[in-house]
Each structure stands twice: as C-alpha cells, then as structure tokens.
Amino acid sequence: MRTNIIRNQAISISHHRVNGWTVFEVDGEVDVHTAPQVCEAAVGLLDHGHRYFVLDLCFVPFLDSTGLGAIVAITKQIKAHQGSLHIACSSPRMRKVFEIGGLQQLYDFYDSPQDAIEQAPTPDGLADWPYSLP
Structure with missing residues (x-):
C-alpha cells in the first residue's frame, strides 16, 4: 500500500514496501526549493526503521x-543506518x-523500481560507498 508523505503543488513523495525495500517515489522537480522536503521525508522513514x-x-x-x-x-x-x-x-x-556531478559510478541504477527490488536487500549495500564526499 502506497503512503503519501508529501503532496503539494511542487512535489509529491510517497513510499511503499516491496520485497524488503522501501520504494521512495518522488514526483516533481528536485531543486533548491524541494530538496529539503525530500531529505526530511527520507530521514523520517529512517527514523521509523526503514533502511x-x-x-x-x-x-x-x-x-x-x-x-x-x-x-x-x-x-x-x-x-549510517x-x-x-x-x-x-x-x-x-x-x-x-549524476555523471556531470561525478556521482554516476557511486550508485546502483535501475531502469525501474521493479528492476531495483528483484534482489532482496542486504545490510552491506553501501559498505563501499565513499563517506567522505563533499
């Protein structure tokens, strides 16, 4: 079941759980005005046990x-979680x-959420992720 976190004129953020994953769906532009809302919503889910x-x-x-x-x-x-x-x-x-920002090689990209959830998650999914980025 999809749960809305934020829904306003600028952005819509919702989430649902599938195969152990929290699919965090963002609909709208992610820019200087909406990025703080995206962060806040994700941290809120982390605070409620989503990893x-x-x-x-x-x-x-x-x-x-x-x-x-x-x-x-x-x-x-x-x-950190x-x-x-x-x-x-x-x-x-x-x-x-992501490529222009120098971040493309740091993430696992999938063409769809369905592709991304095929494998069950593991707690070491970010073990090699560089923690010291600017």
Missing part, C-alpha cells in the same frame, strides 16, 4: 545540484546529471 531504499526518480523531470546534494545527504544517512540504496531512473538525461 533499504529504492529512490524512484522515474517521475522527476528536473534535478539540480541541490537535488544531487540531497541524494548524497540521504545516502550518508542510509549508510547500515542500509542500502538503489536508484530507479530510466532517463538518460537524468543519469547525465
């Missing part, structure tokens, strides 16, 4: 550097943003 995330960016038409920073901040929090993170994003344009 294994699929960040679904399939409905995100725009992601700026503040949005990338928010994803890095979320990743650090997930790693010994969790895992997969990113669902089929858009080559969106993946290019």
Whole structure:
C-alpha cells in the first residue's frame, strides 16, 4: 500500500514496501526549493526503521545540484543506518546529471523500481560507498 508523505503543488513523495525495500517515489522537480522536503521525508522513514531504499526518480523531470546534494545527504544517512540504496531512473538525461556531478559510478541504477527490488536487500549495500564526499 502506497503512503503519501508529501503532496503539494511542487512535489509529491510517497513510499511503499516491496520485497524488503522501501520504494521512495518522488514526483516533481528536485531543486533548491524541494530538496529539503525530500531529505526530511527520507530521514523520517529512517527514523521509523526503514533502511533499504529504492529512490524512484522515474517521475522527476528536473534535478539540480541541490537535488544531487540531497541524494548524497540521504545516502550518508542510509549508510549510517547500515542500509542500502538503489536508484530507479530510466532517463538518460537524468543519469547525465549524476555523471556531470561525478556521482554516476557511486550508485546502483535501475531502469525501474521493479528492476531495483528483484534482489532482496542486504545490510552491506553501501559498505563501499565513499563517506567522505563533499
């Protein structure tokens, strides 16, 4: 069952659990105005025991550097909780943003949330993730 966390004119964030993963779906632009809401929603889920995330960016038409920073901040929090993170994003344009930001090699990308949840999560999913990024 999908649960809405935030729904306003700028962004919609919801989550549901599948195969041990929390699919964290973002719908809308992730920029300087909405990135704090994305972080807050993810940290709220972490505080409620969710550790294994699929960040679904399939409905995100725009992601700026503040949005990338928010994803890095979320990743650090997930790693601190010994969790895992997969990113669902089929858009080559969106993946290019990660490449330009120097982050493409640091994440596991999947074309859809369904692809990202096929394997059950493991607590060492971010064991090699660089914790010392800016």
